[in-house]
Amino acid sequence: MNSKTVCVKCGLFLEQVLQGMTVMEMAHFGPYKLWRADLWDCPGCGLQIIAGFGDGPIAEHYETEKFATLRHAAEKRGKLITAGHDQKREERDDNNSRNHNQCRGGP
């Protein structure tokens, strides 16, 4: 599979900086799936993205022990990224002193 990525702003190919990032996909009920993917960044502006996801998740929420083990291993190595549904809400809670860019749709 070709996974070339380009920064639209800079017109530069992004460079893969880290392999084997673990992405924790969140759902409305909390942690949902763990994915293996790669971290890329733009040499021009520093934009960072996660791309190159595997075909399927490496763990799902109902695989409790496996999920916890993989999650904590990634966390320890500083390679865990949380993404999806609840991430924005968590950020709002963490940063409720600087309430810019707010999206007041939820409860």
Ligand SMILES: [Zn+2]
């Ligand atoms: Zn750029």
